[in-house]
Amino acid sequence: MLQACFAIDSDETMVEARIRENLNRIHERIASAAQRSGRRASDVQLVAVTKYVGVDEVRALAAAGCRDIGESRPQELWRKAEALSSESIRWHLVGHLQRNKVRNTLPHVVLIHSADSERLLKSIDREAQRLGSKTRVLLEVNVSGDTAKHGFAPDEVPSLLPQLADLKSVEVCGIMAMAGLDSGPEGARREFVQLRALRDQLRKNCPSQVSLDELSMGMSGDFEIAIEEGATIVRVGSALFEGME
Numbered sequence: 456m457l458q459a460c461f462a463i464d465s466d467e468t469m470v471e472a473r474i475r476e477n478l479n480r481i482h483e484r485i486a487s488a489a490q491r492s493g494r495r496a497s498d499v500q501l502v503a504v505t506k507y508v509g510v511d512e513v514r515a516l517a518a519a520g521c522r523d524i525g526e527s528r529p530q531e532l533w534r535k536a537e538a539l540s541s542e543s544i545r546w547h548l549v550g551h552l553q554r555n556k557v558r559n560t561l562p563h564v565v566l567i568h569s570a571d572s573e574r575l576l577k578s579i580d581r582e583a584q585r586l587g588s589k590t591r592v593l594l595e596v597n598v599s600g601d602t603a604k605h606g607f608a609p610d611e612v613p614s615l616l617p618q619l620a621d622l623k624s625v626e627v628c629g630i631m632a633m634a635g636l637d638s639g640p641e642g643a644r645r646e647f648v649q650l651r652a653l654r655d656q657l658r659k660n661c662p663s664q665v666s667l668d669e670l671s672m673g674m675s676g677d678f679e680i681a682i683e684e685g686a687t688i689v690r691v692g693s694a695l696f697e698g699m700e
C-alpha cells in the first residue's frame with residue numbers, strides 16, 4: 456500500500472525513501488527562506504540532528520547526501536561515529552559537553568556548537584593542543600534566559616573576546632542559540648534578530664585572528680524564521696523523520 460506513495464527503487468527501503476523525501480523537502484524550504492532573505496541556499500548549512508533515531512537512519516541520511524550530522528549527547532555521538540566510521544560523515548556536537556568528555560569527543564567532531572563556559576573553552580584548547588590539531592567551536596548564547604538552558608548570557612559575551620585570542624588551538628567561528636521554549640514564532644524572531652545583532656557587534660570588536668561569521672540558529676519549528684533573520688547554520692531534527700514509525 457504505502458509503497459505506492461513513493462518512487463522507490465528496488466534497493467531502497469521505506470525508511471530510506473521517507474528520509475530522502477523529507478530531506479528534499481527541507482532543502483526546498485531552506486532555499487525559499489534563503490531567497491526571501493536575499494541569499495542563496497548554499498549560504499545556509501543544514502545539520503541533521505539525529506538524537507531521536509538510530510544508526511540506520513543516519514546511514515540513510517548520508518546515502519541521501521546529507522553528511523553533516525549533529526548529536527546532542529557526547530556518548531551517543533561517539534557510539535554512532537564509531538558505528539558509521541566508514542561513511543565520511545562530518546559530526547557536530549550540538550548539546551552540552553562536560554569537561555571530562557572533551558578528550559573522547561574532539562577526534563570525532565568538525566564543530567562544537569555548544570561551548571558554554573570559559574572553563575570548557577580552556578579544556579578544549581588544552582586537549583586540541585595535545586592532539587596537535589585545531590578545534591572549531593561556536594559560543595552558545597542563552598538568548599531566551601531560560602534557566603534550564605546552557606550558554607553565556609548575551610551581555611557576558613563581549614567581555615570574553617579578549618580571552619579568545621589566548622586560545623591557540625580553538626577556533627571560535629560564531630555563536631549558537633535556541634529560541635525559548637515559550638517564545639512562539641514572533642518571540643523566536645525577536646530572539647534571532649537579537650542574536651544576529653550580537654554576532655555583528657562581536658564581529659566588529661573581535662581580535663584579528665578570530666572570525667565570528669557563523670550563526671547557528673533554527674530547528675524544525677523555526678528554521679525558516681532563523682534563515683530570514685540571518686542563520687548560516689540550521690539544526691533540524693524531527694522534521695527529517697516525519698512519517699516514520
Ligand SMILES: *Cc1c(COP(=O)(O)O)cnc(C)c1O
Pocket residue numbers: 504506527549550633674675676690691692693694
Ligand atoms: C534536538 C536539537 C535540535 C533539533 O531539534 P528539532 O526540533 O527536532 O529539529 C537542534 N538543536 C539542538 C541543540 C538540539 O538539542
